[in-house]
Amino acid sequence: MKRIGTFIFCCTMLLFVASVQGQDLKINSIFEKYGKLKGSTMVILSGEAVRNYRLSVYRSITLQYEAPASDDMQQCLNADKQQARKIKEVIRNGAIRSGYYQLPDEGKKMNRYILFKIGDDQQATLIYMEGDLKSEELINKLFIRE
Template sequence: MKKFIRTLLCCLLLLFSTGMYAQKGLQIASVFQKYGNQKGATYVELSKMLSKNWDITHYQSLKLAKAEKALPEIYRCLEADREHAKKIKEVVTDGQIQSGYYQLPPLQNKTNRFILFRLGKKGEATLIYIEGEIDSDDLVTLIFSKD
C-alpha cells in the first residue's frame, strides 16, 4: 500500500476541472471541491497516467486531518451517493460508517466507478473516488496488497 501511495504522489497531476467532470452527478464532488484546499487537508488527483498500470483513468482522494466539522456533510453526501451503489464492504459502529467501499453504476462507456471512505481513530477521514476499467475484486486486491 505504501508503494501504491508513493507512486500516486510521484505521478501527481492536479486537474481540478477533470475531477469535477468525472464526478458529475455525485454528491461527493462537493466535498472534494469544498474541503480540498482547506488547511489540514491533503488532496490528490491523478488522471489518465494510471491507466497503463492499474486500469484506473481517474483517482481523487481527500484526507482531512481533523474531520469533525466536515463529517456531517461527508456522511450526507456519502449516504446520497451510496443509495445507487453496490456495497462491496462496509463497517458501521454505533450507526456511523467507519469505512465503506462502494461500486457505483458504470458510466455509459462502461467505466466502473468506486467510492471509498474511511474514518480513522484519530479523527481523520479519507474519501476516495476512482474510475476506470478496474473491477471491484482487482481494486480490493490493489488496496490491500502489501507491496
C-alpha cells in the same frame, strides 16, 4: 403551435438532462469544499499518470474527521451509496467508519468506486476512482492481507 410545442419539449428535455447531470455524485462537493483548505490533502490524478493502475481518474482527500466536514461526508456517502451496485461498509454508532462502494457505470463502460475510511488517528480519507480496474482486483488490494 406544433413548432412551439416541440420547442418547449426540447427545453424541458434540456432541463431534465441538466438536472440529471446535477444529480451526479454528492462526494464531489467534499472535494470542492474542503480540498483546498488548510489541514486537507487532495490528490487529483487522471490520464497517463494512473493508466498503469488501470484507472482513468483518481481523486482522494484526507482531512481531520471533525464537524462540519464529518457531517458533510456522512451525508454525501449516505446519498451516493443509494445508487451503489455493491456495498461493503463498517458502521459504528450509526456512522460509516469505512466503506467500499461500486457505482453503476453511467454508460461510460468503466467501473466507478468510492472508498472511505476513518483512521485510528481520526483522519478521514475519501477516494473516488474510475477505470477498467475490476472490483475483485480492488477488493484484493484493499481487504486481503499480503
